[in-house]
Amino acid sequence: MSAVRSKICGITRIEDALAAVEAGADAIGFVFYAKSPRAVTFQQARAIIKALPPFVTTVGLFVNASRCELGEILDAVPLDLLQFHGDEAVAECESWNRPYIKALRVKAGDDIAAACDAFPSASGILLDAYVEGVPGGTGEAFDWSLIPQGLSKPIILAGGLNPENVAEAIARVRPYAVDVSGGVEASKGIKDHAKIQAFIKAVRLR
Numbered sequence: 001m002s003a004v005r006s007k008i009c010g011i012t013r014i015e016d017a018l019a020a021v022e023a024g025a026d027a028i029g030f031v032f033y034a035k036s037p038r039a040v041t042f043q044q045a046r047a048i049i050k051a052l053p054p055f056v057t058t059v060g061l062f063v064n065a066s067r068c069e070l071g072e073i074l075d076a077v078p079l080d081l082l083q084f085h086g087d088e089a090v091a092e093c094e095s096w097n098r099p100y101i102k103a104l105r106v107k108a109g110d111d112i113a114a115a116c117d118a119f120p121s122a123s124g125i126l127l128d129a130y131v132e133g134v135p136g137g138t139g140e141a142f143d144w145s146l147i148p149q150g151l152s153k154p155i156i157l158a159g160g161l162n163p164e165n166v167a168e169a170i171a172r173v174r175p176y177a178v179d180v181s182g183g184v185e186a187s188k189g190i191k192d193h194a195k196i197q198a199f200i201k202a203v204r205l206r
């Protein structure tokens with residue numbers, strides 16, 4: 001099995017971004033969703049990215065953003081990958097001509113294979129927990145046994161992951177990558193560097 005990649009999401013401070021990179025994270029994520037306690041402005045994200053060494057993937061997370069808002073952010077911030085975490089249709093995700101991943105919020109009865117197939121242009125599909133009324137970043141895990149084998153896209157597993165459960169999650173789901181936000185925080189939007197290190201260590205031990 002090839003190495004499982006990791007993304008630390010909800011970065012709001014330069015020191016947290018550098019701690020994630022130092023620990024070995026492959027990607028860091030910026031939440032451009034005003035209702036999130038981890039929301040960043042484009043100025044914040046730009047300053048953090050400027051402080052990064054090379055070869056770290058920068059991901060911008062959006063939830064049903066307007067074209068105007070998204071366009072302004074893409075003009076201002078050098079993002080490598082877009083993460084659509086709302087109800088965006090495939091045409092909208094594709095329309096920016098940037099690599100993107102699409103988040104699906106999983107609940108019992110969902111046809112995950114069909115949902116993956118609905119986004120053929122996505123670089124990967126992120127599976128997160130479904131929590132009514134909240135688009136993501138809930139800290140809730142979902143039932144990993146709902147994920148079928150042989151999906152058409154690389155799977156990024158998210159939702160309630162933390163240093164204690166990520167190894168089991170990887171063993172059971174065998175995802176391409178894992179994504180964490182709340183599970184490595186000291187408080188909302190502020191990362192705990194020891195938790196980031198423990199998380200990446202657990203990912204790498206798999």
Ligand SMILES: O=C(O)c1ccccc1N[C@@H]1O[C@H](COP(=O)(O)O)[C@@H](O)[C@H]1O
Nearest residue numbers: 009036136137139158159160180181182
């Ligand atoms: O982090 C947020 O605040 C957020 C807000 C809206 C949509 C998604 C959000 N985060 C993403 O949610 C998943 C799971 O997060 P957690 O580890 O359970 O806290 C992850 O992909 C985050 O990128």
